[in-house]
Amino acid sequence: MGIEDGLWTRSRGAAYAEITRVAMELFLDQGFARTTIDQIAEAAGISRRSFFRYFGTKEDVVLGDLAVQGELVRDALEAIPLTVPPWEALQEALWKVDGLVGDDETMLKIATMMYETPSLRARSIEKHLAWQELLVPNIRRRLGGDPHAADGASAEVAADALVASAIACLDAAGAVWARNDGSPDLRTLYRRAVDSVRT
Template identity: 35%
Template sequence: MTQGDGTGTRGGGSGLRERTRRAVRTELAELAVGMFAERGFEETTVEDIAAAAGLSKRSFFRYFPSKEDVVFGDVEEVAAGIAEAVRARPAGEPAWTCLRVVLREWEGRIHASQRELAGLRLIESTPALRARLHAKRDEMRTSIAAALRERPGADLDAFTADLLTAAAGAALDAASREWLRAGGTADRAALLDRAFAVLSPRV
């Protein structure tokens, strides 16, 4: 693995550096999840991951702030994208419909940010990762609830926005768990539609 710092200074140099950085992050995360699955999360150190990737420990921390974060990929970036998509939905669209449409569009990216089946199984079996996932999802829900209230023409109080966003998160979680139980063979989008239909409020 190369470190992918990027040295271009003209034209698309900045974009190239960012694409290279993302590619390295993805490769590093896939390597780490494989090592966690083989050796165990607690038994695998940052030094182990960095050595396997041909990086220094310092270089590892340039891509991820902690060992836990390597499992979650670009969760923060995905959360920001979802919030932006929520703000861009048509004025007057019911909040629940907005959440259903946006999360269905982003469902693939959400799962990719958790490294698919191996990553989800790892998270479910590792208390430290489950705790980090809950913390990240709390942050995501807060930003999405704020985006719901910021939509043009929105007339939502903070309580309702929080409640609807939490319900949407529960739908996403239930769909993910069912997909995991099915060994990754179920239709995730269909599961998400089913979950939203079951929870559908009259708002």
């Protein structure tokens, strides 16, 4: 990457972060549905057209980082020894990334907005499906077995189901956490969700 490319990338990253910051302030102040793209563009000092250079939809402003977080969870999972069982490895990887997301008060406001807004919920589920594709290969290795063997399909569906369940537990815990104003804490709710599925 040349100097000009590097400067362009940093400039684009700074603009992306600033638009996101301005938009999130508007969302949390007046609500997601009542905030328009035109309002975001005006507050950020850009044109409506420029907004769409950075974001495909208004929902992507809130959930754009979910795709990046999925990659971070995958990387954290890959760093955990294969001797650690799947459920425990997934939980460890999720919390390593959770610590990078932000303070609980802000996250609670964002979670409440997300779970109360149908379009955000739908987009969140879509992005979590992408997480599943990223995490399943590692869990297949943890479960062992040859994917090309006669029973390979059984091992494959087991890994898919386990990762889908772990993500569903995280989503369920998040919904309850938001409805109850952050109490008990998200990790406790996640562990309870997992325990109910594994029992």
